[in-house]
Amino acid sequence: MRIRSFEDYEKAYKESVEDPESFWGEVAQEFVWKKPWKKVLEWDFNNYDVKWFKGGKMNITENCLDRHAHNKPNQPAIIWEPNDPAEESITLTYKVLFDRVCSFANVLKKNGVVKGDIVCIYMPMIPELTIAVLACARIGAIHSVVFGGFSAQSIADRINDSQCKMVITTDGAVRGAKHVPMKDTVDDALIGCPSVKKVIVATHTRTPVSMIKGRDAWWEHEVKLVSADCPAEEMDSEDPLFILYTSGSTGKPKGVVHTCGGYMIYSTYTFQNVFQYDPGDVFFCTADVGWITGHSYIIYGPLASGAQSLMFEGVPTYPDAGRFWDIIDKHKVNIFYTAPTAIRSLMGFGDEYFKEKDLSSLKVLGSVGEPINEEAWHWYNDNIGKGKCPIVDTWWQTETGGIMISPLAGITKTKPSFATLPLPGIQPMLVDEHGVEIEGNGVNGNLVIKFPWPSIIRTTWGDHERCKTTYFSTYPGLYFTGDGCQRDEDGYYKITGRVDDVINVSGHRIGTAEVENALNMHTGVVESAVVGYPHDIKGQGIYAYIICEETPEDPEMTKRDILMTVTRVIGPIAKPDKILFVSGLPKTRSGKIMRRILRKIAEGDVKNLGDISTLLDPTVVEEIVKGAGY
Numbered sequence: 001m002r003i004r005s006f007e008d009y010e011k012a013y014k015e016s017v018e019d020p021e022s023f024w025g026e027v028a029q030e031f032v033w034k035k036p037w038k039k040v041l042e043w044d045f046n047n048y049d050v051k052w053f054k055g056g057k058m059n060i061t062e063n064c065l066d067r068h069a070h071n072k073p074n075q076p077a078i079i080w081e082p083n084d085p086a087e088e089s090i091t092l093t094y095k096v097l098f099d100r101v102c103s104f105a106n107v108l109k110k111n112g113v114v115k116g117d118i119v120c121i122y123m124p125m126i127p128e129l130t131i132a133v134l135a136c137a138r139i140g141a142i143h144s145v146v147f148g149g150f151s152a153q154s155i156a157d158r159i160n161d162s163q164c165k166m167v168i169t170t171d172g173a174v175r176g177a178k179h180v181p182m183k184d185t186v187d188d189a190l191i192g193c194p195s196v197k198k199v200i201v202a203t204h205t206r207t208p209v210s211m212i213k214g215r216d217a218w219w220e221h222e223v224k225l226v227s228a229d230c231p232a233e234e235m236d237s238e239d240p241l242f243i244l245y246t247s248g249s250t251g252k253p254k255g256v257v258h259t260c261g262g263y264m265i266y267s268t269y270t271f272q273n274v275f276q277y278d279p280g281d282v283f284f285c286t287a288d289v290g291w292i293t294g295h296s297y298i299i300y301g302p303l304a305s306g307a308q309s310l311m312f313e314g315v316p317t318y319p320d321a322g323r324f325w326d327i328i329d330k331h332k333v334n335i336f337y338t339a340p341t342a343i344r345s346l347m348g349f350g351d352e353y354f355k356e357k358d359l360s361s362l363k364v365l366g367s368v369g370e371p372i373n374e375e376a377w378h379w380y381n382d383n384i385g386k387g388k389c390p391i392v393d394t395w396w397q398t399e400t401g402g403i404m405i406s407p408l409a410g411i412t413k414t415k416p417s418f419a420t421l422p423l424p425g426i427q428p429m430l431v432d433e434h435g436v437e438i439e440g441n442g443v444n445g446n447l448v449i450k451f452p453w454p455s456i457i458r459t460t461w462g463d464h465e466r467c468k469t470t471y472f473s474t475y476p477g478l479y480f481t482g483d484g485c486q487r488d489e490d491g492y493y494k495i496t497g498r499v500d501d502v503i504n505v506s507g508h509r510i511g512t513a514e515v516e517n518a519l520n521m522h523t524g525v526v527e528s529a530v531v532g533y534p535h536d537i538k539g540q541g542i543y544a545y546i547i548c549e550e551t552p553e554d555p556e557m558t559k560r561d562i563l564m565t566v567t568r569v570i571g572p573i574a575k576p577d578k579i580l581f582v583s584g585l586p587k588t589r590s591g592k593i594m595r596r597i598l599r600k601i602a603e604g605d606v607k608n609l610g611d612i613s614t615l616l617d618p619t620v621v622e623e624i625v626k627g628a629g630y
């Protein structure tokens, strides 16, 4: 499974395309299966259905825990760095992690969770989060991790969509200097969630919380009542492993479903090859487990590889903007994986934050979540990597489960801002708006994938039609990524950004429809339209055009109220960066909002608005341009 040279890569790639079943069948041999599969792959992109390793039985936790707890019990699995640097960090060895996962798995069982039940996990970045995730997988419960920054309403929507039976949370959380009331937020959410019968609360900040008799139980109390012996449930390769909600261009966030076998194989294969992980390396991925990056590259990929995965509770700027570099220095991190938005923000703080830190342990740097601009790439390369660490710019999505297009560290020649080449098994293609393939190099188009890979999305929870229409109907027979892409003269891929109504704010996907829905819930708001615009640090910012019933008397105060509504409905990450009150929106005669024009205005490119003569009322454009300050 291990690629060591560019020749290896070319050979693996060729094999994976010519005979995908043999290729992945061979990779899968390196994992622990309870029963072998009968068929490596069955697929249909027209009436979407994909099955990898059909008939194979396994449990991902046996691959992540049992074998390593047996072979190298004392090796660190999770190294936890707390928010407050004055607190002790914690190391969980494979043996300790294994025991704690098994105990907690028994707690889940004792509280009525059985195979196939869905468990919502709403927790900060503490070891118990990893334990909770793996405990679900141990007994075949499907975890649905909700990012700790989401509001009560967002939690409730996600719980209700998949009818979660249990919620696992903490009393509180700390992020930098801020205290966050986790259990309180869960309590608010649960007012509208009749499916939830039990809440397990881990003690973390020991802030006072309400505990409802019969429903709420303390983690620490529950684990005392169970044994640490919990055999792994036998799972079918295609049984769901988890649901992770993500935003699209329309409607509510959808529950992306990943299954056990294929996801395990692809997250592990990509972890080892992209980062060129060697035994003993310390791997630090700065993402939150609430996003796919944390699922695949803090938990599953590293642990299935027997790696040391560093989990950080805090934020990059607390207590100061040198925190990442302190952590690298303190834990002798070898591989560091972060998002361009973090790099851009830390660049702005100046050299003194990294100058005195010993970063010599670093071998590989990674980037994920959004396009990395050349300036950030060079800063990262020169100052953090000291020109000697390859940067892997990894392109992928919640739906892809693992990295799709990326250099292999030290093997693929890199080029700033290019994700470079597809990984073995990945067959990208560029198409025009009619779905016609754009061949050759030095071209631009929409990025599609024409053949399945093991961790491709299987369905959207409870609504398979939505999965089909979202990903497989724009270009029939092809998986549509929603991204625009350039293939340069060398055949290298560069992702240029979303071509749909999804905004990428600091590497977080936010649907314009979702934000509009939240804005429209604010009293007095008649209609709104949201677009993305270039933002120096966040990559993209959110620009909201809002029509109010009456002109606000105190516009600044009204804007603040509106931001509070968005925070309540979705969470602070969806707050617009700019709000402009307008009296009308540019619409076509059929009533469709012309976002193209709003995007141009938000970008400040008011000279190139294009043809506005087809609008219902072209004069609104003039008013908006003026209102925006041009």
Ligand code: PRX
Residues within 6 Å of the ligand: 246, 292, 293, 367, 368, 369, 370, 371, 372, 393, 394, 395, 396, 397, 398, 399, 419, 481, 482, 483, 495, 496, 497, 498, 504, 507, 508, 509
């Ligand atoms: O637009 C692409 C962008 O992030 C989107 C996927 O977002 P999400 O599902 O939240 O997953 C993020 C972490 C995997 C993609 O459609 N994106 C992700 N990685 C890159 C990127 N854009 C450019 N370069 C990348 N390396």
